[in-house]
Amino acid sequence: MMRLLSSVFISAMLTGSAGAGEMRTFTDNQGRKLVAQVVGFQENAVTLRRNDGKIFDLKESSLSEEDQKFLKAERAAQGSEISALNRVVGHELFTQNPLLQRSAREVAAALRLSPESRTPGMESWRLYAAFVAGADGKTGSYRLFGAMPYSLALYSDPWGSVSHLSVVFANKGDYGSTAGFGEDHFSGEESDDVHSLEGAMEADFNKITAGLTGVLGEPVTQRFGEGKERRTVSRWDTQGVSILLSMEEGEFVGLSIVPVNFAENGGKTLRVNDSAIKSRVASAVKREANGDVVIQGIPMVNQGPKGYCVPATFERAMRFMGMDADMYLLAMVGQTGMGGGTSPKLLIDEVRSQVYRKGRRTKDEESRKLTISRLKRYLDAGTPVMWTMFSLSDYNKIANGNTQARRQVTDWSDWATKVAAQSAEYAKKEQEPDAYHICMIIGYNEATGEFAVSDSWGESYELRWVPEGVAQWVHNQGLFMILP
CATH class of the missing domain: 2.30.30.700 (SLA1 homology domain 1)
Structure with a gap:
């Protein structure tokens, strides 16, 4: 893949x-x-x-x-x-062996990054530095280019070498957020102190600029990116890579390390052949003897301790369908608020524009009923379905418990009976609109009446199983697909 x-x-x-x-x-x-x-x-x-x-x-x-x-x-x-x-x-990031020639795993270890995703042809690692100790052993003291990298992500190419590095320093999503990871992020709080954020962003940008200029000289200024994500960057070149630094007002300070040629091309990405995409996504569908049908190889993006479920989920779907994406840039387009909370409509409009430019198509639906029969044609073709829902505690308890219990199942007819009982119980319950969330439906089992879902919360949430009736109980009517 x-x-x-x-x-x-x-x-x-x-x-x-x-x-x-x-x-x-x-x-x-x-x-x-x-x-x-x-x-x-x-x-x-x-x-x-x-x-x-x-x-x-x-x-x-x-x-x-x-x-x-x-x-x-x-x-x-x-x-x-x-x-x-x-x-x-502040780390041994560069050696005389050029960065793009080196093992991505080796570089990830040097930067103390944790594995985030591993799919055929790509691996990624990520670190949320506010939650790890720096050289002095104190939590939150980790530094990169003299500033705290709230998010630090490294990506490999298909051969295991470094592809590119993406760093986000002070930003409106992570700054001042006390939200937790995974399911716990719904109970956290976000700061609305915009002035403190602006000061932190300016300090980070100036610190990084001064450090790089002191070693590599004055940067050149250029435009980089596509569509509404296009931005002005300062650029330093060394060892066949470009270090790109930008500050988007009220949004984030970002630094990327990419191949020089990609920078010189203004960050314009190439269109992936339609037939290649269709073949790849269709081959990603795995069918098991018990009736499980699951799309595999979807990159994981851990949204971290903030309400970035919308941009993180869209990044995953876009990358799976052959398009460049970054959740922080998508959050900017979707006018995400401090700490999180993205407008799906604004984001969908921009994503649709990007998808069309790359020769793909989109489909979005408002549907009161969420059924396997309605979605299986998309899932059978290898198309993940982005799903707006309420991530309630009962729902997560069932998803976690059933996923764990499934590993021990030997009698799938008996399991189907248990799942049907759960669906029947929750069919009688009224909806509780709360914990607004978006995740992916990536598979189903028609015989047992279950959906396979994937949340952008890290490896533990990459695949969970939910009874169809329980999914209907938390369904918030929105469905969106990027078609091959």
Whole structure:
């Protein structure tokens, strides 16, 4: 299964134009010429980048004596720059082996990130730094580029190397929020102190800018992104990557590390072939002997301790369907309030626009009845259904308990009887509109009368089973699909 965002970056790396930095004409031992830029070094080799964007390693001993002298000096100079840059980062993020050539797992370990998602062709790791200890052992003292990264996410390419890094510093979702993780985030509170947020954002932006400028020089300014997510960024280039820093008023301070070619292309992503998407999502549907039908390989995005269920869920669906997405940018488009609370309508309008630009289609429905027969045609085709609902404590208790109990089931007819009794019980109960939420329906079992659901709360909530009648009890009538 292909991975969207990393695949976009890989294509950009292979086909883009030359990046910033000094190009040099190298000569090998046989007198042949090569114009390239030094990106980094291996033990006995240099990593070069050609004008066409291709990156490759070359043994230093295969080059002329003059070039070898140049590379010796360049290796020493780059080593000094990397040491200075890592002091600014606060971690050993950069080495002479270029970042995009390194194992993503190795980099995740260096940054102390936890696994978030693993699907065919992509892995991701994430850290919410406000809840972990820094170098001094105190919770909340973790720093990156001199500021607290409220969210730090790392993504791999299909070969396990680093694809890109995405960091969000002071932002309206996490700043001042006392909400918990997972189900507990409904009981938390959010700060409405906009002025404190603005001050924190400005302080983070200035601190990061000063640190990077002190090592890499003054940044260039450019526009980056697509549609309503397009923004102005400050850009520094090093080792074949671009470090992009932006501050969106009242929203967030964000930093991304991406391939130079992707930055030079303005962050424009490539359209994925329709037939490739249809084939991939259809092959993601797994059918079990007991009647379970589940869409696999949907990336997990942990929304963290804030009310970002809408943008996090949409990010997951968009990435699964071959489109670039980021929950913080989607929250900006959806006019999410301090701590969370996104307008699904505003977000759907923007998502629909992005989907159309990439050749996909959308479908949204208002439906009082939530039934397997109504949704199975989408699920059978590998299309997750985004579902507005009330994430009540009774619902979560049943979802957690049934999912655990299912692992021990040997008589599925008996299990179907128990599930039917739960559905019948909750069919008699009145709705309790509270704990407004959106998650995904990713499968079903028609024989047992259950939906498979997935919440954007981390690995433990990636797949839970809920009786059809209980799902109807918490149904808030909204359904949205991105079609292949």
